[in-house]
């Protein structure tokens with residue numbers, strides 16, 4: 308009943324469509340078309356797709372770009388093309404639209420410093436960090452015990468009093484803010 | 492589109508070869524029209540639907556798998572369930588907002604089966620009468636407003652593929 312389709316003859320693995328259901332065959336299948344990935348790209352979360360398939364999915368929901376498999380953030384510039392040996396033997400890449408994003412070469416000394424995993428979903432990450440850091444920054448300056456850092460002005464000076472007043476104001480703002488978050 | 496047909500063939504083969512418990516698909520009947528499937532469901536043993544038989548209809552549009560299939564219960568016997576309207580429409584987030592092309596007919600079957608198995612009480616959605624009178628024939632055209640809210644809550648707490656709550660907001 309599964310009629311063999313010869314349309315993509317050049318990319319069908321040896322053995323034909325029937326052997327594609329073995330474990331070895333499904334491993335390199337695109338998670339969208341369930342066929343051997345053509346113009347493969349891999350997401351930061353490690354999921355494999357044909358670039359045309361993934362591109363169409365990103366176009367389908369431009370405002371909600373998630374990995375179809377694990378729902379991690381995903382995007383045009385957050386996938387890595389995969390080049391197998393002899394991939395040039397495949398169909399003329401110019402016929403394929405849209406063009407697959409190019410691979411990026413980073414300099415060796417940059418390696419180890421970055422956390423590429425934090426690259427996606429950065430909007431949410433930064434926002435929550437900012438909100439979290441605000442009250443704690445205030446606490447830090449309010450309960451500033453003498454830890455040797457060049458910090459507060461000498462006790463009793465007008466500047467010190469002003470600082471203490473300001474930090475108390477900010478402390479209350481922070482407490483109100485937390486309270487607001489709790490009841491909101 | 493050729494790749495869509497190929498995918499549907501693979502899905503049909505997988506579902507025929509390795510169906511989830513209680514799911515049966517007659518591939519011979521589907522072969523004539525690959526874009527419309529009828530799947531037989533049987534209530535899981537020890538669930539409140541034990542022994543009951545249902546039919547699920549799948550319609551795959553030309554934009555499948557980028558758009559979700561249209562899935563609903565058909566026939567005489569529609570399960571009485573807080574997520575299933577008496578016209579067969581199902582309120583299940585993966586059929587609309589949470590659809591992903593990595594899902595498949597098989598995963599939809601699994602979700603429907605687990606939705607039925609986890610149900611504790613047979614009752615219709617609270618707005619059933621109104622919905623059935625006013626809805627479109629295609630459940631995908633329904634804007635499941637409160638269901639969206641509910642799904643957002645669920646996404647924060649539990650696995651969204653296994654909805655266990657009734658459709659109404661409480």
Ligand SMILES: [Zn+2]
Nearest residue numbers: 337340357360
């Ligand atoms: Zn693909």
Ligand SMILES: [Zn+2]
Nearest residue numbers: 352354374377
């Ligand atoms: Zn992923």
